[in-house]
Amino acid sequence: MTGSYSLVKPTTWLVRVSAGPSDLTKLFQGLDCVLACGAFEQSVSVVFEGDALAWLTAPSNSEDVTLVSERLERDPIKLLRSLPLYDIAEIFVLDAEKVSLRADLNELTLSPIGGHDFQQLIANSQFTLGF
Amino acid sequence: MRFTLLVNCGPEQTTAYTHAGRLCSALHQAGHSLVRVFFYGEGTLAAHDDSHWLGITAPETERVLCSASAELYGITEAPEGFVIGGLGSLMEAGLDSDRVIQFG
Numbered sequence: 022m023t024g025s026y027s028l029v030k031p032t033t034w035l036v037r038v039s040a041g042p043s044d045l046t047k048l049f050q051g052l053d054c055v056l057a058c059g060a061f062e063q064s065v066s067v068v069f070e071g072d073a074l075a076w077l078t079a080p081s082n083s084e085d086v087t088l089v090s091e092r093l094e095r096d097p098i099k100l101l102r103s104l105p106l107y108d109i110a111e112i113f114v115l116d117a118e119k120v121s122l123r124a125d126l127n128e129l130t131l132s133p134i135g136g137h138d139f140q141q142l143i144a145n146s147q148f149t150l151g152f
Numbered sequence: 153m154r155f156t157l158l159v160n161c162g163p164e165q166t167t168a169y170t171h172a173g174r175l176c177s178a179l180h181q182a183g184h185s186l187v188r189v190f191f192y193g194e195g196t197l198a199a200h201d202d203s204h205w206l207g208i209t210a211p212e213t214e215r216v217l218c219s220a221s222a223e224l225y226g227i228t229e230a231p232e233g234f235v236i237g238g239l240g241s242l243m244e245a246g247l248d249s250d251r252v253i254q255f256g
Contacts, residue, residue, distance in 0.1 A: 032246025046224075050160070050193050053220065057239035063246055093224070148245070148252040150158065 033064045035146035041072025045097060048076065051152030052100045059107025066142055067104075068134070070115035076101065077112065077131065078120055101126055115139055154185045156245035161256025162194035163201050172255040176208040187249050188214040190242045191234075195256060196221045202231040216241045 036055050040047035058065035069077055076097060102125070104110065111130045114120050118133045134142065143149055157175065161168040172189075179186050186209060191198055196217045198205065205215055216237040217230055230236045245252050 032243075034246070046193065050221075053239060054242070057243055061240060061243040063243055150252070150254055152160075 032148065033066070033146045034058050035066045035068065035142060035149040037068045037070060037149065037151040038073045039069075039071040040152055041075050043072070045093070047152045048073065048097055049093065049095060049100070051150075052097070052104075054150055054152070055104065055109060056100075056107055059104070059109050065109060066113060066146060067109060067111075068113040068115055068139065068142065070117075074114060074117055074120060077114070077122055077126060077129075079123060098125060102128065104129065113138075113142065153250045154187050154248060155179055156188045156190060156242070156249040156252045157186065158190050158192055158242065158252060158254040159195035159198055159256065160192045160254060162197040165194070165256060168255045169198065173204065173208055175253065175255075176205075180208070180210060186210060186213045188216060188241065188245065190216045190218065190245075191221070192218045192242070193221050193256070194225070196225050196227055199227060199231050199234055202233060206233045214241070218242075 034054075036051055036058070038048060038051040040051065055065055055067050104112075105128050110128065111132055113132050113134045115134055116136070120131055120133065122129060122131050157172060159169070159172050161172070163169050176186060176189070189205065189209060199217055209215060215234045217227065217234055219236050219238050222228075222230075222236055
């Protein structure tokens with residue numbers, strides 16, 4: 022282990038999630054980073070883009086997703102629903118103006134952003150990670 | 153400048169993996185400080201290639217395998233020169249590094 026985790030000075034992280042239903046492991050990696058930021062009281066912005074929007078908009082009945090979820094013993098939707106517990110209730114969605122959130126994620130707020138806003142978000146973040 | 157590397161690709165993803173290794177060497181040669189290499193996801197499989205990473209990172213560089221990823225990929229014990237740690241180690245980069253560079 023690496024010493025004290027008392028992170029007194031909040032750092033601004035930006036986590037980009039583009040992994041779609043075909044890459045559940047990557048989604049978990051991204052969400053785990055987001056939750057770690059929340060747990061260690063770091064400031065974090067979350068952007069869903071591309072294939073990852075599928076997680077927010079429609080229930081996935083994909084057999085692959087079910088199988089991987091069972092193997093990992095984790096549910097991606099439950100993980101998404103836990104974000105507000107870490108004061109992360111807003112998710113930015115890139116280049117998707119008319120996204121309707123699936124009903125079981127209604128505690129989250131989706132904020133559509135375009136290219137310029139995204140550039141600002143990156144500029145205002147100290148570190149950017151992508152999954 | 154102080155750097156943390158996040159290696160999120162396995163050795164079979166040769167391009168990103170090789171680039172991460174080359175950057176380690178380049179940072180050292182340029183006089184920068186590599187604080188930590190955090191191996192995440194498939195990157196934890198890089199620990200099998202431990203001699204490679206021990207050779208290109210300074211002794212004071214922390215080489216951390218993500219605990220959850222290590223468990224997922226069946227790594228029960230950290231090889232010599234590596235430690236198993238949580239994502240808090242990555243969060244520490246916010247305090248002790250000027251840049252975090254991700255591979256994979």
